[in-house]
Amino acid sequence: MATVTFDHSTRVYPGTERPAVDQLNLHIEDGEFLVLVGPSGCGKSTSLRMLAGLEDVNGGHIFIGERDVTDVQPKDRDIAMVFQNYALYPHMSVADNMGFALKIAGTPKAEIRQRVEEAAKILDLTEYLDRKPKALSGGQRQRVAMGRAIVRQPQVFLMDEPLSNLDAKLRVQTRTQIASLQRRLGVTTVYVTHDQTEALTMGDRIAVLNAGILQQVGTPREMYDKPSNVFVAGFIGSPAMNIGHFTVTDGKVSVGAADIPLERSIADKITEADAGKITLGFRPEALDVVGSGTAGAFDVEVNLVEELGSDAFVYGSLKSKVGAGDLGAGDSNQVIVRIDPRNVPAKGETISVAIQAGQTHAFSASTGERLS
């Protein structure tokens, strides 16, 4: 068991100017499940491979526990890449499939059997140990692959998009299994994904990266409730947060027909560089559908309704001036509103919506940093 520390760790690829990973400082607690998440090219996989020893570290250090592993060979780091190899051998028993790497390493037979049995107990595979893999279901085969890493008893598990080549059903099933298994084993785990839903559902903490720079680290709840900048606000959450640039006049922001007064503490943080603007964000569930003409409401024409059973979302176009020309969620210029799934408007209909009090996130228009 061990902590993992990135200390100003930097990776610059030859021939490029901008570091792929820029001065990463991140401390992962013993037994923690940390998810590195971000869009493609953000440096998350590079960070993981630096920890694995598969990328050179051009600046800073990496520690596993107290040990500086910056220059240690990958196989001497006491880490395991889980799911690196999940081809199962058809003629070998499930037990041999799990323990063969120990056999290669010359571990005594009795010890191999003991470690395999312990792993099988955790993985609910005990009754299958002496059978052939063909007797297993898809999910059980995934667990055998996990077992291969577990029997090696490494200090840290590394997983790089382990679910990306599974079909949709197995993906959700394996996601839950990995998360609960990690909690039972208590082995420090670093997990890379581009999928923020995966990150939110699995991690004890999430680290969001963008363009090689760590944006924020926190629990899923912290990331969702208090994103520290516009990037994290737009990246975390599905469907995405509605974000737009608004003009500040006399300490107030006009959103639709309503003036929202800014808190003193926020207004004070607006600088000259912001040129009288502020970035405001509100999540789809922070909007209420109200009667037309309600003070502070604005109109949205329904383009599409996404019904998810427990929830429903309207994707719509703004029909009234809200004071921001660029209001939209994600990459689109559509506004997303969570609505009552039992009372769904038709496509083409116009609904009036209002932002719930206190549910607005405020960011600096110039730096993107959180103001509230």
Next chain:
Amino acid sequence: MTTQNLQITAAAPDPALLDLPWEVPLEDWPAEVLAALPRGISRHVVRFVRMSGRVIAIKEIGESVAYREYELLRQLRRLDVPSVVPVGVITGRRSPDGEHLEAVLVTEHLQFSLPYRALFSQALRPDTATRLIDALAVLLVRLHLAGFYWGDVSLSNTLFRRDADRFSAYLVDAETGDLHRALSPKQRAYDLDLARTNIIGELMDLAAGELLDEETDEISIGDALVSRYSELWNALTFAEAFQADERWRVAARIDQLNNLGFDVGELEITTDIDGTSVRIQPKVVDAGHHSRRLLRLTGLDVQENQARRMLNDLDSFRAASDRQGDEEEFVAHDWLRLVFEPTISAVPRDLRRKLEPAQLFHEILDHRWFVSEQARRDVPMVEATHSYVENVLRHRPDEKAILGLAPGESPIEGEDELGGQGAGDELFG
């Protein structure tokens, strides 16, 4: 009912692709479109299908992974690394009741290739394992020279083709791979370590299935890969220094690399300030020295060791016909017309497709040596060819398309009895 909205990404799309039942999960494809089922347990559903007179392999896989692997395989082709030919990616599949179906990656099946399981279950020479390991070491060195980190090197992610008395290896699965500008020593070491573990695991599996000779030491075969790889990597890349008056060593180094089957694309030569010592290091080496030379001389495109064998025969032809003074190109043209082509056409057409022509020629040369020794005279090519056809070729399996199992055959239980012949005979006979 939702209709499919197929997206086909392919460099040269074959319209016949559209006729395949994409609305059905690959697992349930009807036997009449299948050429074969793969052996063993794979992490994805894979099927072999006949299309426009060839065989294609279809793998169901996540969309982003499919596009990534397709692109990687295309890049590997451009870098001239032996790998399967990507055909395309198909997405947007739906079943008639609107259910989303997984994307597929389509690759061309490599003709005359042999999966390692087929090789081990044939009664082959005892050093088969060693020859496979040699082939894999060459492939891994070539991939690493090109900056490719494989991430899952194994015998099952590789196909083998007979190459004269050896094998050459082709990369089949690039799912876990990454192309870099250059690999660091740590990346190479890790890839090699994975290869060792996977190969030992695969051999242990063959042993568990009683497909491997009991004497075989799986771990030493895995270790052999590491040493073969390291030897070759060093021979190709090490820097050597010598005195300025030993300049013949530059030519000797190039010769040594040629003998290993590599051409030197770029050699770095540095001298110290007073010019007394010279240091050389190959910077760019390209595999295929002999096959390129044979291609230039004869237009025949064959594998490296087959080419080496044919070039040797060309040399004997030149000596025997006393034409040392002639232009090499002219002699090669005559050799092709008087030796190679007549030998191949003397093999009955129905037996000829069992092996590649270059491999046939190599085996006939071997056979001639064997019968000449027995008869204690120089058996001419015509007679040797006839003897080879009747005594050897007629009894050999067809190796044009050894794929796996015939549809309907059970993938695990049948394997031990199946031998190496797979589905090829039934389907292409």
